[in-house]
Amino acid sequence: MSGADSEFKIVFTGPMGVGKTTAIAAISDEAPVSTDVFNTDREAFDKALTTAGLDYGHIALDDGTAVRLYGTPGQARFRFMWDILGLNAAGVIVLIDASQSDALVQLDHFVDAFGSGKRTPIVIGVGRLDHAGAPPLDAFSQRLETRGLTLPVFGVDVRRRPDVLLLVDTLLCLIETADPTRLTA
Amino acid sequence: MSAAPRFGKVATGVAQKQLEAFGQSTPGVVSAVLLSADGFEVASLQVGKSGAERLAAMGSSLGAIGSAIAKEAGIVECNRMIIEADSGTVVIMHVPDAKPPMSLAIVANGASVLGQLLWAARNCCSAIGRAFRE
Numbered sequence: 001m002s003g004a005d006s007e008f009k010i011v012f013t014g015p016m017g018v019g020k021t022t023a024i025a026a027i028s029d030e031a032p033v034s035t036d037v038f039n040t041d042r043e044a045f046d047k048a049l050t051t052a053g054l055d056y057g058h059i060a061l062d063d064g065t066a067v068r069l070y071g072t073p074g075q076a077r078f079r080f081m082w083d084i085l086g087l088n089a090a091g092v093i094v095l096i097d098a099s100q101s102d103a104l105v106q107l108d109h110f111v112d113a114f115g116s117g118k119r120t121p122i123v124i125g126v127g128r129l130d131h132a133g134a135p136p137l138d139a140f141s142q143r144l145e146t147r148g149l150t151l152p153v154f155g156v157d158v159r160r161r162p163d164v165l166l167l168v169d170t171l172l173c174l175i176e177t178a179d180p181t182r183l184t185a
Numbered sequence: 186m187s188a189a190p191r192f193g194k195v196a197t198g199v200a201q202k203q204l205e206a207f208g209q210s211t212p213g214v215v216s217a218v219l220l221s222a223d224g225f226e227v228a229s230l231q232v233g234k235s236g237a238e239r240l241a242a243m244g245s246s247l248g249a250i251g252s253a254i255a256k257e258a259g260i261v262e263c264n265r266m267i268i269e270a271d272s273g274t275v276v277i278m279h280v281p282d283a284k285p286p287m288s289l290a291i292v293a294n295g296a297s298v299l300g301q302l303l304w305a306a307r308n309c310c311s312a313i314g315r316a317f318r319e
Contacts, residue, residue, distance in 0.1 A: 033257065035249035037222035038286050040191055050223050053249035077224055077242040 007066040010171055011085050012055070013114060014095035015106045016074035017045035019127060019158035021055050023095060024069045027164045028057025032069075044075070052078070054085055059168070067168065082113055091121040091171040095158060096140065099131035104143050111144070117151050121174035125156040125167045192227045192285075192317070199316035204230040207309040213297025215273065219313060220244045222286040232292075244277050244290035251277070265303070274299060280310045283317035 012020045024032050035053030039045070055071030070085045072078070086092070092114045096107050103126075111122060126140050141153045152170050156163040200219050208214045208230045216232035224245035229237040251263035268275040273294045280287040289310050293302050 033253050035246070035253045037245065037249050039223050040221050040225060040285050041223065051249075052223055052245045053247070053253065073246070075224070077238060078246060080239075080243060081246055 006064070007068065008090040008175070009068045009070060009088060010091045010093060010168065011070045011072060011089045011114070012093045012095060013072040013082060013085075013110055014074060015097065015100065015110070016041075016050060017047060017100075018074060018095040018097040020071040020074065020095055021051055023093075023125075023158035023164045023167075024055045024057040024071050026159060026161045027059050027168065028069060029059050030057070032057035041075075050075075054081060061172075065172070067172075079113070086114055086120070089120055091123070091175045093123050093125060093167050093171060095125045095127065095156075097128050098126050098134035098140075099128040104135060104139065107140055107143055108147070111149065111151070116147075116149055121171060121178050122151050123167050123171045123174065124151055124153040125158065125163070126153060127156055127158055129155045191225070192221070196316040197228055200228040200313045201230075203309050203312045203316075204228055207305055211293075211297070211302060211305040213273075213293040213295070213302065215292045215294050216240070217289060217291045218244060219280070219287060219289050222248065222288065227287060240290050240292070244288055247277050248279065248288045265306075267299070267303075269299075273297070274302065276302065276306055278303075278306050278310050280317070281314040283314045285317075287313070287317065289313065 012023055014020055021034055033056040035051055036049035037052045039047055039050040051071060051073045057069040059069060060066050072082050072085050094110045096103050114120060114122060124140060126137060128134060129137055137155045144151055154166060156167060158164055204217050217230040218232060218237050218240045219227040220241035221227055222245055224242040226237045226241040247266055251266045255261050255263040265276060265278040274297060276291045278289045280289055289306060291306055
């Protein structure tokens with residue numbers, strides 16, 4: 001046990017190549033556990049490795065709260081892992097890559113897959129907003145609003161620890177507001 | 186979606202024949218899927234398309250988690266995982282030297298004998314590995 005005052009689980013999710021493994025590595029206190037494997041699907045995303053199982057990291061915050069960080073695989077064929085990892089999660093961080101042509105559709109897809117913020121608090125982090133042709137940050141908030149959803153949306157660089165911590169801190173606030181007992185459960 | 190062309194037609198054909206021989210000669214084999222480490226079906230035996238895709242994805246997740254645990258425990262590398270359930274067994278076995286990296290997922294029923302199943306699966310994986318070696 002960590003000896004923390006309270007400990008809970010949050011999940012990082014989002015499409016392939018958005019930087020879930022990178023985000024967890026950016027804030028984890030210890031070297032994260034990763035399950036990267038050789039990526040044969042270079043058409044979907046041109047990178048050498050991809051997560052097939054899960055990422056796992058851990059962070060102890062100044063107020064004594066400990067957070068277990070889980071990352072999902074991004075591809076739809078690993079959907080069963082989303083359900084497994086989402087079980088008992090106190091909150092979800094959805095990462096979206098604005099440079100991907102279907103970024104707004106991906107936003108809907110992942111927000112819906114994790115309960116649209118109604119079951120579990122969700123915070124959205126949007127990366128690569130400076131990419132030519134990427135929708136502006138407002139487009140992501142508006143997309144959610146047209147569906148009656150009001151979720152926090154931030155522009156982030158998942159390689160930067162402060163950016164990822166901003167997402168985590170915001171999620172913690174949402175979790176506390178939604179259910180104050182959850183943090184001490 | 187079929188990812189077969191990604192893996193080379195000749196080697197995939199050899200793998201398919203190896204799977205069929207394995208299924209015929211090994212008691213209790215219900216189905217088997219040869220899968221890439223990132224969860225695509227390469228070849229399959231006695232399982233529908235959708236079932237093969239699901240088993241491929243699940244097998245790759247299990248294999249990846251098995252490797253992570255073996256690494257964590259300092260006993261690298263994970264060669265196989267065995268799930269023993271009430272009425273059968275699932276084995277995820279690493280295919281040696283295959284490029285790209287692959288595993289074989291096997292579902293067997295109560296008629297199987299674990300030692301025999303593992304021995305036959307290892308022979309099958311060795312033959313498949315030779316086909317996919319560069």
